[in-house]
Amino acid sequence: MTPGRARIDALACPCGGVVLHPRAACPGCGGRLSPTRIRAAATLVASTVVRVNPTGAPFRLGVAHAAGGASTLCVIEGEVRGHGRDRVRLERRDGRFHAIAARARVSERTPARSATRGASRKG
Ligand SMILES: [Zn+2]
Numbered sequence: 001m002t003p004g005r006a007r008i009d010a011l012a013c014p015c016g017g018v019v020l021h022p023r024a025a026c027p028g029c030g031g032r033l034s035p036t037r038i039r040a041a042a043t044l045v046a047s048t049v050v051r052v053n054p055t056g057a058p059f060r061l062g063v064a065h066a067a068g069g070a071s072t073l074c075v076i077e078g079e080v081r082g083h084g085r086d087r088v089r090l091e092r093r094d095g096r097f098h099a100i101a102a103r104a105r106v107s108e109r110t111p112a113r114s115a116t117r118g119a120s121r122k123g
Contacts, residue, residue, distance in 0.1 A: 006040035008090055010070055018068025020090075020097070028069075042066040044086040044099055047076055064088055064099045074099040 011019045011033035013026035018038055026033055047062035060076035072090070078101030080086040088099035 007037040012036040018070040038067040
């Protein structure tokens with residue numbers, strides 16, 4: 001999937017507000033929320049390193065802003081500058097959000113089909 005087209009589940013209010021986590025009502029106006037899908041592209045506005053945690057391995061935690069003013073705490077994957085303007089893609093996994101750095105291109109999915117071309121039969 002093209003990174004810029006990825007979408008995630010969210011809740012939207014008629015006022016234009018969007019939230020990423022389950023809520024009874026819109027935090028902005030108290031309006032009724034309904035399910036929607038928003039672009040997974042987001043901006044990482046804050047980040048920190050959590051060194052003391054049960055896993056024993058440090059990891060990066062951040063706050064990302066997505067479409068409609070939605071924001072969430074997220075585990076950061078990949079290299080980010082941490083200057084408040086990193087472009088990330090949000091993914092929901094194991095009940096939490098992960099922010100994948102936009103620059104971290106996955107190159108392991110290189111198609112290997114070209115080797116089978118040219119095997120046409122001609123009488
Ligand atoms: Zn609202």
